[in-house]
Amino acid sequence: MIPPQFAYFAPTTLQEALTLLRHYGSEAKLLSGGQSLIPLMKLRLATPAYLIDINRIPGLDYLHERNGFLHIGALTREADLERSELVRAQYPIVCDTARVIGDPLVRNLATIGGNLAHADPANDHPATLLALEAEVVATGLEGERTIPVAEFFTDFFTTALRPDEILTEIRIPAPQAGSGGAYIKLERKVGDFAIVGVAAQVTIDATGICARAGIGLTNVGPTPLKAHQAETFLQGKRLHQDSITQAAQLAAEAARPEADLRGSIAYKRDMVRVLTTRALTRALERAGGHVA
Amino acid sequence: MATHRIRVTVNGIAREAEVEPRLLFVHFLRDVLRLTGTHIGCDTTHCGACTVLLDGKPIKSCTLFAVQADGRNVLTVEGLEQNGQLHPIQEGFWQEHGLQCGFCTPGMLMTGYALLQHNAAPTEEEIRWAISGNLCRCTGYVNIVKAVQYAAEKIRQGGSGPLNWAALPTQSQGEAS
Numbered sequence: 001m002i003p004p005q006f007a008y009f010a011p012t013t014l015q016e017a018l019t020l021l022r023h024y025g026s027e028a029k030l031l032s033g034g035q036s037l038i039p040l041m042k043l044r045l046a047t048p049a050y051l052i053d054i055n056r057i058p059g060l061d062y063l064h065e066r067n068g069f070l071h072i073g074a075l076t077r078e079a080d081l082e083r084s085e086l087v088r089a090q091y092p093i094v095c096d097t098a099r100v101i102g103d104p105l106v107r108n109l110a111t112i113g114g115n116l117a118h119a120d121p122a123n124d125h126p127a128t129l130l131a132l133e134a135e136v137v138a139t140g141l142e143g144e145r146t147i148p149v150a151e152f153f154t155d156f157f158t159t160a161l162r163p164d165e166i167l168t169e170i171r172i173p174a175p176q177a178g179s180g181g182a183y184i185k186l187e188r189k190v191g192d193f194a195i196v197g198v199a200a201q202v203t204i205d206a207t208g209i210c211a212r213a214g215i216g217l218t219n220v221g222p223t224p225l226k227a228h229q230a231e232t233f234l235q236g237k238r239l240h241q242d243s244i245t246q247a248a249q250l251a252a253e254a255a256r257p258e259a260d261l262r263g264s265i266a267y268k269r270d271m272v273r274v275l276t277t278r279a280l281t282r283a284l285e286r287a288g289g290h291v292a
Numbered sequence: 293m294a295t296h297r298i299r300v301t302v303n304g305i306a307r308e309a310e311v312e313p314r315l316l317f318v319h320f321l322r323d324v325l326r327l328t329g330t331h332i333g334c335d336t337t338h339c340g341a342c343t344v345l346l347d348g349k350p351i352k353s354c355t356l357f358a359v360q361a362d363g364r365n366v367l368t369v370e371g372l373e374q375n376g377q378l379h380p381i382q383e384g385f386w387q388e389h390g391l392q393c394g395f396c397t398p399g400m401l402m403t404g405y406a407l408l409q410h411n412a413a414p415t416e417e418e419i420r421w422a423i424s425g426n427l428c429r430c431t432g433y434v435n436i437v438k439a440v441q442y443a444a445e446k447i448r449q450g451g452s453g454p455l456n457w458a459a460l461p462t463q464s465q466g467e468a469s
Contacts, residue, residue, distance in 0.1 A: 001335055005293045008313035008359050031360075038355045039337050041314075051313065053360060079349070103425025105340055105403065108349040109356070190424040191338055 003041035010053045014166065017054055018141045022164040024050045030166065031055070032075060032114035035106045060113075060168060063087070070094075070172040074113025078102070081112060091172060092286060093181030093201060097128040100183070103191040116152070117167045119159045119223070122193035126153060126224030127216030128183050129170065131199040137169035138162070146171070153223040178204040178211075180286025182279045185218065186271055188262065194219045195262040196271040198251070200279035202239065204287045210234045213247070215276060220255035220268055227251040230276070239284050240292045248276035298362040302327065303371030311358045318342045320358035321368060329369040329398050333427070340426030343399035344368045350406040352425075369398040372405065380446040381405045381439070390439030392430035399426045404440045413444055 011017040021028055029048035031037060032055070040046035054060065060075035063084055070091060072081070081087055081098035088095045101124050102110055115125045116136060129149040136147050138161055152160050161167060175181075181201035185194045197218030203211045213234035215227040230250035237243045257268035281291050299308045302325060309324050321327045321344070333341030335354050342353040345367040372379040381404045384390060391397045400423060407414055407422040414422070419440045420433065428436060 002316075003314045005312070005314055007293060008296065008357070010359070010362075031357075034357075034360070035337065035355055038316075038357070042316075042335070055360065102337075103340075104422055105343055105350050105352050105425040106337065106355075108346075108351050 001042040003038070004044060004047050006041075006048055006051050008051050008053065010056045012056050012058070014057055014060075014139060014168070015141075017052055017057060017166060018139070018164065020050070020052050021166065022141060024052075025163050028052055030117070032117075033077065033110035034114075035102060035110040036114065036118050036120065054166065065090075065174060068174050070174060072112055072170040072172070074117075074166075074168050074170065075111050076113075078107035078110045078112065078115070079104070082107060090175065091132075091181075093128055093132065093183050093199060093283070094172070096181075096183040097124050097199070100124060100185045100187070100197075106191065112170060113167045116149075116170070117159060117161060119153055119157045120193075121153075121156065121221060121223055122219040123224070124183065124185060124194065124197055124218055127197055127218040128181075128199040129172070130216030130224060130226045131181060131183075131201040131214035132172050133214055134170055134172045136167055137171065138165040139168040140165040144168070150226055156222040175201075176203050176211075178206070178287055180204075180283045180288070181214075182282035182286060184275045184279045184282070186275060193262075196220055196255075196257075196268050196275055198272060198275035198279045200276065200283040202234070202280065202283045202287055204239065204284070204289050208238055208289060210237055210239050210243075213280075215247070215251055215279075217251065217255055217272060220257040220272055222256070225254060225256070227254040227276070229254060234280075239280065239289060244277055244280045244284075244291065247280060248273045251276040296359050296362070298359055300358075300361045300364060300366055302366045303368060309358075313357060313359050315358045316354055317344075317356040317358045317361050318353040320361070321353060321366075324358075327368050327370050331395055331398055333395065333399075338427065339396065340399040340403065340423075341396050343402040343426060345402055345406055348406070348409065350403045367402070367405075369401055372401060379405065380443040381408065383446065384439035384442035385436075388435050388438040388442050390431065390436045391428075396426060396428045396430075400428065400436055404436075404443065407440065408444055408447060412448060414440065416441075 028050040031053040060073045062073040078098045134149045183199040185197040199216040201214040205211045213231045217225040230247040252273035255272045331341040333339035337355045344353045
């Protein structure tokens with residue numbers, strides 16, 4: 001399948017890319033890993049007149065901890081997240097997420113910035129970053145601003161990015177002692193979108209009480225969802241089979257799935273319940289606790 | 293629509309061409325360079341028949357524009373054999389019957405080759421994980437796994453090891469047309 005014609009730019013500075021973006025506006029699309037955009041262009045579901053390839057801009061591919069945050073450059077490839085020792089040791093929920101995106105070949109090109117900016121509710125990083133209460137950095141010609149991930153996904157395939165802004169960085173708060181997280185994706189086969197995905201991050205204090213819980217849901221609504229009620233319910237409670245079961249039920253009620261070839265509404269809602277139970281249990285184990 | 297002049301090193305040889313931005317890299321390889329060993333299977337980023345190595349990493353060449361490969365180093369299935377000698381990964385597919393119809397084989401070879409570059413002794417699970425983006429509808433994967441294991445063993449015993457194209461001298465073969 002051949003995409004429609006377009007004009008191609010490969011800027012080598014962020015400034016140049018932003019200037020092009022301001023000039024061409026909504027007629028232009030940014031090309032990052034291209035693993036969603038190119039298939040959409042081949043199917044002619046996306047028909048940008050101008051393609052701005054940001055892959056030749058140096059300094060957007062990095063991964064380091066600084067000032068209490070893990071900073072991830074928007075051009076960081078999923079394969080690099082998956083293999084990073086830092087991510088594996090300190091942010092295993094991010095490793096869980098990266099390793100179930102697409103397939104190993106796709107992950108060599110796909111980027112975390114693209115996964116977010118594309119805003120497909122079936123993409124996996126959003127749920128995890130919602131659970132982690134991460135923020136993103138949007139850069140424009142006038143400067144940078146940070147946007148909490150909880151405010152980033154405004155509608156179906158729509159984000160809070162302005163047409164002339166580029167998502168340049170993801171910031172994840174470094175986990176406090178007693179924290180653990182897990183992402184679990186139910187998929188028909190490798191490379192498919194999630195039927196349902198659930199991310200859970202918990203922090204347990206010295207007495208075993210849940211100080212904080214974050215729960216994000218993949219592909220059960222027009223946007224990635226944060227299960228607020230389930231999170232609030234767990235705060236201040238001891239995590240055991242009963243409280244986890246009740247939180248999972250609240251998460252299932254927060255889901256707004258649609259019936260499609262991957263399952264009925266009732267099935268998907270119930271899978272949210274099952275996966276939330278499993279994700280919370282694994283998160284608790286990683287936080288150093290266990291389910292009584 | 294403006295075209296772009298690109299220069300890509302393919303199997304150690306510098307190739308230049310004038311391309312439309314929308315030309316997919318797999319079409320550049322097959323139609324411009326006439327390297328038809330790389331197959332087009334699903335054309336939808338699923339099957340991996342079009343897998344090639346871009347700067348040493350296996351990627352799906354149906355999901356990359358040729359302009360994106362400008363200045364990069366590419367290895368295709370045609371580059372595995374050296375001086376009439378099959379690479380151990382190719383020999384493995386022969387010895388272990390790692391193919392039936394053969395359509396997925398170029399992609400399987402490239403993914404298997406890339407795996408062995410950074411993992412000299414992969415377990416069955418690691419092999420299956422590595423090839424999970426390459427679909428085979430004939431073999432049931434059993435003999436493909438054996439073929440990769442055969443190659444790993446052969447390389448460990450000192451057969452011709454993984455090649456490093458970045459280290460090879462670059463020849464120029466002028467413009468492709």
